[in-house]
Amino acid sequence: xxxxxxxxxxxxxxxxxxxxxxxxxxxxxxxxxxxxxxxxxxxxxxxxxxxxxxxxxxxxxxxxxxxxxxxxxxxxxxxxxxxxxxxxxxxxxxxxxxxxxxxxxxxxxxxxxxxxxxxxxxxxxx
Amino acid sequence: xxxxxxxxxxxxxxxxxxxxxxxxxxxxxxxxxxxxxxxxxxxxxxxxxxxxxxxxxxxxxxxxxxxxxxxxxxxxxxxxxxxxxxxxxxxxxxxxxxxxxxxxxxxxxxxxxxxxxxxxxxxxxxxxxxxxxxxxxxxxxxxxxxxxxxxxxxxxxxxxxxxxxxxxxxxxxxxxxxxxxxxxxxxxxxxxxxxxxxxxxxxxxxxxxxxxxxxxxxxxxxxxxxxxxxxxxxxxxxxxxxxxxxxxxxxxxxxxxx
Amino acid sequence: xxxxxxxxxxxxxxxxxxxxxxxxxxxxxxxxxxxxxxxxxxxxxxxxxxxxxxxxxxxxxxxxxxxxxxxxxxxxxxxxxxxxxxxxxxxxxxxxxxxxxxxxxxxxxxxxxxxxxxxxxxxxxxxxxxxxxxxxxxxxxxxxxxxxxxxxxxxxxxxxxxxxxxxxxxxxxxxxxxxxxxxxxxxxxxxxxxxxxxxxxxxxxxxxxxxxxxxxxxxxxxxxxxxxxxxxxxxxxxxxxxxxxxxxxxxxxxxxxxxxxxxxxxxxxxxxxxxxxxxxxxxxxxxxxxxxxxxxxxxxxxxxxxxxxxxxxxxxxxxxxxxxxxxxxxxxxxxxxxxxxxxxxxxxxxxxxxxxxxxxxxxxxxxxxxxxxxxxxxxxxxxxxxxxxxxx
Numbered sequence: 001x002x003x004x005x006x007x008x009x010x011x012x013x014x015x016x017x018x019x020x021x022x023x024x025x026x027x028x029x030x031x032x033x034x035x036x037x038x039x040x041x042x043x044x045x046x047x048x049x050x051x052x053x054x055x056x057x058x059x060x061x062x063x064x065x066x067x068x069x070x071x072x073x074x075x076x077x078x079x080x081x082x083x084x085x086x087x088x089x090x091x092x093x094x095x096x097x098x099x100x101x102x103x104x105x106x107x108x109x110x111x112x113x114x115x116x117x118x119x120x121x122x123x124x125x126x
Numbered sequence: 127x128x129x130x131x132x133x134x135x136x137x138x139x140x141x142x143x144x145x146x147x148x149x150x151x152x153x154x155x156x157x158x159x160x161x162x163x164x165x166x167x168x169x170x171x172x173x174x175x176x177x178x179x180x181x182x183x184x185x186x187x188x189x190x191x192x193x194x195x196x197x198x199x200x201x202x203x204x205x206x207x208x209x210x211x212x213x214x215x216x217x218x219x220x221x222x223x224x225x226x227x228x229x230x231x232x233x234x235x236x237x238x239x240x241x242x243x244x245x246x247x248x249x250x251x252x253x254x255x256x257x258x259x260x261x262x263x264x265x266x267x268x269x270x271x272x273x274x275x276x277x278x279x280x281x282x283x284x285x286x287x288x289x290x291x292x293x294x295x296x297x298x299x300x301x302x303x304x305x306x307x308x309x310x311x312x313x314x315x316x317x318x319x320x321x322x323x324x325x326x327x328x329x330x331x332x333x334x335x336x337x338x339x340x341x342x343x344x345x346x347x348x349x350x351x352x353x354x355x356x357x358x359x360x361x362x363x364x365x366x367x368x369x370x371x372x373x374x375x376x377x378x379x380x381x382x383x384x
Numbered sequence: 385x386x387x388x389x390x391x392x393x394x395x396x397x398x399x400x401x402x403x404x405x406x407x408x409x410x411x412x413x414x415x416x417x418x419x420x421x422x423x424x425x426x427x428x429x430x431x432x433x434x435x436x437x438x439x440x441x442x443x444x445x446x447x448x449x450x451x452x453x454x455x456x457x458x459x460x461x462x463x464x465x466x467x468x469x470x471x472x473x474x475x476x477x478x479x480x481x482x483x484x485x486x487x488x489x490x491x492x493x494x495x496x497x498x499x500x501x502x503x504x505x506x507x508x509x510x511x512x513x514x515x516x517x518x519x520x521x522x523x524x525x526x527x528x529x530x531x532x533x534x535x536x537x538x539x540x541x542x543x544x545x546x547x548x549x550x551x552x553x554x555x556x557x558x559x560x561x562x563x564x565x566x567x568x569x570x571x572x573x574x575x576x577x578x579x580x581x582x583x584x585x586x587x588x589x590x591x592x593x594x595x596x597x598x599x600x601x602x603x604x605x606x607x608x609x610x611x612x613x614x615x616x617x618x619x620x621x622x623x624x625x626x627x628x629x630x631x632x633x634x635x636x637x638x639x640x641x642x643x644x645x646x647x648x649x650x651x652x653x654x655x656x657x658x659x660x661x662x663x664x665x666x667x668x669x670x671x672x673x674x675x676x677x678x679x680x681x682x683x684x685x686x687x688x689x690x691x692x693x694x695x696x697x698x699x700x701x702x703x704x705x706x707x708x709x710x711x712x713x714x715x716x717x718x719x720x721x722x723x724x725x726x727x728x729x730x731x732x733x734x735x736x737x738x739x740x741x742x743x744x745x746x747x748x749x750x751x752x753x754x755x756x757x758x759x760x761x762x763x764x765x766x767x768x769x770x771x772x773x774x775x776x
Contacts (some may be wrong), residue, residue, distance in 0.1 A: 067275050070267060072331045075139040083332075088311050116316040117276060119203075124310045158689065168643040211731050212428040224727035228650070254572055260511035261500040280500055281493015283433035284511055290573025296433060300425030316420050318493025374572040 036099040044077050045089070056112070059086065074077045088119050095121045174269040175351040176325055177379040178336075179361045180244055183211055184345040191219045194244060195342035198323070203314040205297075205304035212298040216323040217246040225382075227371060238384070244346075246338075247272060247293040247323040248370060248378030255294065263318075270351075270379060271325045281318040290371055291378075294322045326344035351379070385530075385537055388763035389756045395487065395608075399755065403748040410745015413738040414490055421764070422493065425738035431725035432718075437743050440487040440716040442568075443593070444750070445561045446586060446713065448480035450594020452557035455626050459550050465620060468613040472605075473598055474529035474553075475757035480594070481522040481560070483750035488514075490742050510567040517559045522552040522606070529757070537764045561586040568721060576654035576720040580641070585635045586713075591628035593709035595621045596682075596702035601758075603699055610769070611762045622698060626686040629705055633679065650728065654720040655697040657730065665730040668719050671711050678708035 001007065017025075044051050046058070062084035065071040073081045082089050094100045096122035105111060185191055198204070198217050207213040223231055225243040249272045256266050263279040266272050286294045297317050305314065312328075315321050324338035335339075340350040349358040356382075367381040417425035430433050454473040458466040467752055488511075492498060506512050528550050535542035565583035572578065602613045643651040656662045658672045685701030687692045692698055724730050 063277060066328075067273065067277070068265070070269075070327075070331065073139065073143050075135055075142065075209070077135075079138070081139075081142065085311075087313065091310070096307055118313045119308050121310065124308050151536070160652075207423075209423060211427075211431065212423045213430065220727070224729065229730040257508050257570070258510065260506050260509040260515075261497075261504045262506050263500075278497070278500055278504070279494060280497045282488070282491070282511060283493070284509075284567075285427075286430075286433040287722070288571045288573065290571075290726055292431065295430065296428075297421070298429070299421045320493075371573075376572065 030107065033104045035101070035103040036096070038093040041093045044093070045074070045082050050077075055085065059090075059114075060085075086114065091121050098122060129217045129344045160363075173352055175379070176249065176270050176330065177351040177381065178325075179293050179347040179358050179367065179383060181244055181345050181347070181361075181365075181383045182241055183383065185242065185244070190342075190345065191242065191244065193341045193343075194338045194346070195219070197337040200307070201309055202312055203301075203308055204307055204321075205301035205310070206298070206306070207299055207304050210301070212296075214295040214297065214301065214321065216295070216321070217244055218241070226368065228371065228373065229368075239307055243382060244338075245291070245293070245370075245373065246380060247325075248376070248380045249323075250379065251276055251377035253376060254288040254290065258284045258288045260284065261325050265329065269330075271327050271330075272323055273327065274320065274324055276313075276315055276319050276321065279319040281320065283320065285320055290374055290376065294320055296320050385534060385760050385764060386605075388760045391763075392759060396759065401606045403752045403755070407745045407752070408681065410742045413741040413745070416738055416743065418495075425736060425742075426715050427734045427736045429731060429733070429738060431727075431731040432722035433735045434491075434722070435718050435733055435744075436715060436739060437487050437491045438490050439718040440743060440746070441484045442564055442717055443565045443710055443713040444484040444487065446590030446709070447594040447597055448477045448484060448521065448525075449557045449561050449590040450480075450598060450653070451477035452554055453591055453595065454598070454621065455528075455550065455557075457620070459547070460554065460728035463620070465614055465617045468604065468611070469598070469617045469621065471529055471533055472602055472613065472758065473595075474525045474532075475761065476594075476598055476601060476754055477525045477557075478522060478529065478757060479750040479754035481518055481525070482753055483607070483615065483746055484560075484564075485515075485518050485522070486746045486749060487574050487743065490746060492551065504528055510563060510570070513563050514560075514567060516758055517563050521553070521556055524549055524556060528553055533761060533764055536768070539768075546590040558587060561590050568717075573726055574721045577717075579639060581635055581639060585632060585639075586629050588632035588635055589709045592625050592632055593706050593713075595625045595628075596706045597704045599625070600699055600706070601754075603695060605758065606759075609762050609766070611765055613704075618698070619725040621691065622686055622692050622702075625705060626683070626692075626703065629679075629683065629686070632709075633683070650724075653724050653728065657723050658716055658720050662724065665723075665732055667732045667734065668716060672716055675708045675711040675716065678711070682708060 010066075046054075049110045051058070062074060065074070066084045072083060075081055097115065100121075145356075157322050185294055189357055195215075195217055199206075199215075202216060204216055205214055207337070219242045222239055222243060225245055231239060249270060251265060251270070253264075255264050257295055258273060259265070260282065261278050263275045263277075264272060264285050265275070286296060297315055297319055301314050302308075307313065326334075326338075329336055335348055336367050339346045347358050347361050349356040351358060353359065361383070362381055365383045367383055369378045369381055371378075413425070422428055426435065426437075431760065434471060451470075451473040454466055456468055457463040458470045489495060489498065501512055501515055528546060531546050532542050562583045565586040568574070568577040569579060569582035599618055606612050643655055653662055657665065658668050660666070661669055682701045682704035685697050685704065691701065719733055723733070
């Protein structure tokens with residue numbers, strides 16, 4: 001192989017570059033994120049397991065149904081009806097984006113751009 | 127969640143919704159039962175064609191207009207942009223000459239020349255904006271409402287070029303910086319999307335009247351054009367009404383009583 | 385063959401560096417627009433939502449389609465004089481299409497959502513078709529140009545299946561500016577654009593401004609390198625330019641007749657605004673007349689055989705025609721479409737600095753691509769000619 005030395009150095013640098021996320025987070029121990037749950041309501045639209053796994057799919061489905069399919073209500077697995085609205089339904093109980101949504105989203109570094117338009121409850125108080 | 131379960135839930139949802147909506151009909155303004163019957167089945171609005179009639183004779187003072195405009199703009203978090211050529215307005219006041227530029231103005235009465243008109247999206251039957259949108263962010267619902275999906279809009283502004291009535295607004299400035307107060311029940315928009323009057327579809331779907339109609343206290347009418355017994359049909363047939371730019375065949379659904 | 389673009393003199397690298405710096409500046413201007421809004425970064429407003437930048441789309445789709453008459457003559461009609469010019473034309477088309485597509489991309493309010501156009505195809509929308517035809521044309525020109533050059537480089541005939549793509553490119557070429565013209569001419573509320581002749585004018589200006597630029601570039605390359613497309617090739621292209629331009633001026637005259645003879649106010653008003661002023665506003669009148677004067681200069685210089693044959697006047701004439709059409713398609717077409725506005729009043733439009741900077745970067749991208757592709761072409765031909773000289 002020509003230029004073996006340079007090639008090997010290049011491969012080595014590439015591997016270091018590619019594993020940067022691991023180096024940057026070395027030594028940082030993080031507890032599992034603990035979002036603050038609402039005090040009054042004990043039941044969300046669906047059960048916790050489902051919401052944890054599918055809340056983004058649910059919101060997406062609500063968005064499509066509300067705007068593009070002329071629908072208003074969603075029936076959960078237990079037969080209860082909810083108005084499909086992030087601000088009018090979800091945020092009524094989860095009254096703080098900082099204490100609830102961000103707690104997990106900051107850790108997994110997933111930043112949905114909902115909040116550019118949808119009003120987080122603490123914005124109104126400002 | 128298998129697909130079969132979802133389908134079952136949808137069917138049950140329609141049935142239960144219909145029952146609940148029929149039960150909760152007492153608070154609806156205007157031709158409530160007509161609207162109820164129309165939204166009895168979710169997503170099924172066949173046969174409804176929403177239209178608005180504005181009685182321009184009844185609007186006398188600036189407060190009359192402001193009440194209507196503020197009701198809409200406050201509820202929908204419409205920003206108050208100081209730059210007049212880039213403002214965002216879902217419903218606004220304009221002169222006769224600007225509202226009906228092709229109408230004869232030289233010899234008509236001074237009173238009409240000075241009268242002010244509320245302009246908004248006409249929710250045309252054949253909207254050029256819907257025809258040109260490349261992503262169907264603006265689309266026409268079964269019940270005639272020309273919708274705006276802010277999630278899909280790419281901000282190309284083709285719809286604004288196509289609209290013959292100047293009803294559409296682009297967010298040239300970050301809207302939240304120009305909002306003094308926010309309605310927590312409705313979102314704002316963000317830079318780079320187009321917005322306009324949406325005939326309060328979110329209110330109609332729940333059996334309520336649009337904010338502007340409600341705030342007008344009888345000066346504006348709203349209802350189903352396809353129902354020969356509806357108030358809008360009555361008002362249109364008993365008065366002289368104009369629409370904006372009829373010659374371009376867009377068939378607007380906002381009528382003005384002169 | 386790409387390695388041919390990596391060896392060049394100082395002037396070559398300085399030129400590339402200059403273009404690259406324009407692109408970097410444009411990128412920052414674009415970020416500025418997306419942070420502070422199009423209200424401060426552009427001159428666009430509620431009554432004029434497509435301005436100078438979409439005008440560049442209208443203009444450069446024309447320039448891109450200019451490859452069509454050259455390719456048509458060479459491949460379909462075996463006009464051997466165009467052998468060297470064809471490759472230049474195809475590569476210029478590549479750069480021009482890139483400018484056209486980028487001009488639209490940078491104008492979008494939500495550029496991260498641009499894939500929605502592909503995710504939710506909308507056949508009734510002309511922007512969807514514009515994306516389709518422009519992407520296809522870009523691919524076709526890159527394919528055909530590159531393959532033909534590569535075959536020449538390898539001293540082998542180009543593969544026979546390429547003919548299919550070449551013919552496809554010829555037929556497809558007019559579609560890019562027909563679709564772009566349709567974008568405008570189907571809008572019922574914009575009377576300056578609502579004319580069947582819009583697509584025909586786009587064709588006429590395409591076949592005049594585009595080949596004019598081609599002539600300028602070919603002569604420039606002759607001055608900088610030994611690459612000479614040939615006197616006859618240039619003269620034939622010049623004739624294409626002048627006839628297309630005459631048709632364009634005729635069509636413009638037809639538009640003036642229809643507007644003024646019919647007496648319909650909404651049809652007359654945009655012409656008045658552009659050429660004499662309307663309701664006290666005459667912001668674009670100087671530009672309209674400069675475009676007319678340049679058109680006259682170009683017409684005279686290219687019609688008279690003596691001035692068309694002399695190189696300096698040929699280049700001058702081509703510059704005049706190029707910029708005349710550039711002002712007309714790139715600026716006046718957009719302004720006239722939106723002014724007077726739908727309320728029949730005037731809200732003036734002036735492009736803002738960030739808008740111009742972004743567009744300069746877009747132009748720089750196109751010219752960077754053209755420079756690199758031309759460099760490769762010239763180097764390939766140079767190496768072949770050296771071989772021929774040695775063999776002799």
